[in-house]
Amino acid sequence: DVKVTQSSRYLVKRTGEKVFLECVQDMDHENMFWYRQDPGLGLRLIYFSYDVKMKEKGDIPEGYSVSREKKERFSLILESASTNQTSMYLCASRFRQGWGTEAFFGQGTRLTVV
Amino acid sequence: AQSVTQPDIHITVSEGASLELRCNYSYGATPYLFWYVQSPGQGLQLLLKYFSGDTLVQGIKGFEAEFKRSQSSFNLRKPSVHWSDAAEYFCAVGALGGGYQKVTFGTGTKLQVIP
Structure with a gap:
């Protein structure tokens, strides 16, 4: 089974802190994604990476950056956390850009910024 | 650009009843x-x-779903719902854009199952 593991289930951080959310997948997937999930808004794509050291902005990249130094790991960075970044963050991976391949999701990190 | 609409935010059904969750795409x-x-x-x-x-x-x-091109719909169905089906359901559409497949999610439908 594909496993996508997010390093924390719950995080509480202070405003202005630099926050790292880590995601690791064990199936050699090329593509990895970070989504933000908010009630009534569904999943919104923050950033994605289609290969090591490659990254592309999604729909809501402002206030975030990412790092992908190794194929299995994709990190989301909040440079200076703000209260409006309180949310559930979901990481996903996918085999490749092939048409129709589905994504596999981690369990999510619920981040609270106070 | 593609889009997905799930018109029902919340649905409640009785256990054993049939279920249909709506999804329309563009x-x-x-x-x-x-x-x-x-x-x-x-x-x-x-x-x-x-x-x-x-x-x-x-x-x-x-679960099953039926694609209807004429209605731009992809509704999810189940003939008899179980209490364990209580969850949130997301419809998504994948489309090519910039040489890669971009997936857009709907806002979700939360299903409540009552005894």
């Missing part, structure tokens, strides 16, 4: 369509997907 060509389920506190799990072929797709946990 995309110029034939899309790739997905239904995912999210149990409380969990990530998303794929229920089924469609791109071509038979327009009635069978998925896991007894």
Whole structure:
């Protein structure tokens, strides 16, 4: 089974802190994604990476950056956390850009910024 | 750009009753369509997907979905709901953009199952 593991289930951080959310997948997937999930808004794509050291902005990249130094790991960075970044963050991976391949999701990190 | 609409934010059904969750998409060509389920506190799990072929797709946990091109719909159905089906359901559409497949999710439908 594909496993996508997010390093924390719950995080509480202070405003202005630099926050790292880590995601690791064990199936050699090329593509990895970070989504933000908010009630009534569904999943919104923050950033994605289609290969090591490659990254592309999604729909809501402002206030975030990412790092992908190794194929299995994709990190989301909040440079200076703000209260409006309180949310559930979901990481996903996918085999490749092939048409129709589905994504596999981690369990999510619920981040609270106070 | 593609889009997905799930018109029902919340649905309540009785255990054993049938279920239909609505999904409408917007995309110029034939899309790739997905239904995912999210149990409380969990990530998303794929229920089924469609791109071509038979327009009635069978998925896991007894779910099925029917693609209707004329109505731009991909509704999810289950003939008899179980209490364990209580979860949030997301419809998604995959489309080509910039040389890669971009997936857009709907806002979700939360299903409550009552005894």
